[in-house]
Amino acid sequence: MTDLVVLSLEAWDGVWRRNQHLVAGLLRTDPRLRVLFVEPPADPLHAARRRHVPARGKGLRRAEEQPGIRRDALWLYQPTKLLPRRLDPRVDERLAAAVVRQAKRLGFAAPLLWVNDPAGASVLEATGWPALYDITDDWVEAERTPAEHERVLRDEALLMQLCREVVVCSPRLVQTKGAQRPVTLIQNGVDLAAYQEPHQRPGDLPDGPVAIYMGTLHTDRIDVDLCAATAEALADRGRLVLVGPDALDPVDRERLEQAGAIITGPRHRDAVPAYLQHADVLVVPHVVTPFTDSLDPIKVYEYRAVGRPVVSTPVAGFRGLDDPRVRLAQGDDFAASVRAALPAVTAFPDGADPDVPTWGQRVREMGTVLDRLARPDTERATRSP
Numbered sequence: 001m002t003d004l005v006v007l008s009l010e011a012w013d014g015v016w017r018r019n020q021h022l023v024a025g026l027l028r029t030d031p032r033l034r035v036l037f038v039e040p041p042a043d044p045l046h047a048a049r050r051r052h053v054p055a056r057g058k059g060l061r062r063a064e065e066q067p068g069i070r071r072d073a074l075w076l077y078q079p080t081k082l083l084p085r086r087l088d089p090r091v092d093e094r095l096a097a098a099v100v101r102q103a104k105r106l107g108f109a110a111p112l113l114w115v116n117d118p119a120g121a122s123v124l125e126a127t128g129w130p131a132l133y134d135i136t137d138d139w140v141e142a143e144r145t146p147a148e149h150e151r152v153l154r155d156e157a158l159l160m161q162l163c164r165e166v167v168v169c170s171p172r173l174v175q176t177k178g179a180q181r182p183v184t185l186i187q188n189g190v191d192l193a194a195y196q197e198p199h200q201r202p203g204d205l206p207d208g209p210v211a212i213y214m215g216t217l218h219t220d221r222i223d224v225d226l227c228a229a230t231a232e233a234l235a236d237r238g239r240l241v242l243v244g245p246d247a248l249d250p251v252d253r254e255r256l257e258q259a260g261a262i263i264t265g266p267r268h269r270d271a272v273p274a275y276l277q278h279a280d281v282l283v284v285p286h287v288v289t290p291f292t293d294s295l296d297p298i299k300v301y302e303y304r305a306v307g308r309p310v311v312s313t314p315v316a317g318f319r320g321l322d323d324p325r326v327r328l329a330q331g332d333d334f335a336a337s338v339r340a341a342l343p344a345v346t347a348f349p350d351g352a353d354p355d356v357p358t359w360g361q362r363v364r365e366m367g368t369v370l371d372r373l374a375r376p377d378t379e380r381a382t383r384s385p
Helices: 018-029 044-049 091-105 118-127 146-162 171-178 224-233 250-259 272-277 298-306 331-341 359-374 377-381
Strands: 002-007 033-038 059-062 074-078 112-115 131-135 165-168 210-214 239-243 262-265 281-284 310-312 326-328
Touching (some): 002 018, 002 091, 002 118, 002 359, 018 033, 018 359, 033 091, 074 091, 091 118, 112 118, 112 359, 118 146, 131 146, 131 359, 165 171, 165 359, 210 272, 210 298, 224 239, 224 331, 239 272, 272 298, 281 331, 310 331
Parallel strands (some): 002 033, 002 112, 033 074, 131 165, 210 239, 281 310
């Protein structure tokens, strides 16, 4: 039996990202695998400051049943971060100890470690478990406080040094991280069958033409000014609809709503294809920064799968596409391009791309890396680079 501890940047919920797709796929293809999926800790003080209801972490629990996954194969754990790092310098050490306790509780004697959250360096330090570092965002390039930036630099340096395998999700990360040590490129994908089965129009979409953005609303990624200008430009012709987890501050959220944008909040992964299929145009109003250049946006694959017209800033993933359905635009030209694309001339499934890389392909690629990681050191030393 193979045991795997995954330190994720996202919770296991109805909004699936890379980690959930890959872990679920691995569990479905390997009957020997057991996974402890560690979610970001609950932070009651931070929640209270943002005027949310503070709550402790959900602790250890069995995941809800998933098709094709054995009942006891997937466990979830959400710890609690009681104090900020500036008040408790040992917070990461305490969180790491909590993860180790839960792994032992499940009988994970010598698991493999999959680190997606750089703060997971503390678990690697505490255990020495054979480790994989899966880099999906270059947090070194994100705008953070000096203290947070220094912590990320320290954690990533340790992971790059001690992890046996490093996986990156984008060609840009191959350049930046591959300059430091060998890395393996495993990009993102899509559940193609789900996206190419026709779905009914979601009931919460407004009547008339819609321009839809699918993804997390966070200023690390989206350009709030550009979104507001686009919503205003569509006022007499259609609506801008932003679908996904909302990490905006109240000021930005209010500004977008006053401009006419509709913010739906997150939608379950099973509902996402319907929103994309019924968009008249899909948009990517991202900021273009070294951080966004490190990404391999999952929406590249989702948007291709439904074949709708796309207007995007010249951001990684879309910038290099040779696709007549995709228009790159910035500034005033962005809003004008979205407006000109409404309404779409054709409806789904016209234009849907049957050749988009799938999560099934990516699961096989990650499985190969985990197989290498599980080999004894002596066997690993003999493999070709």
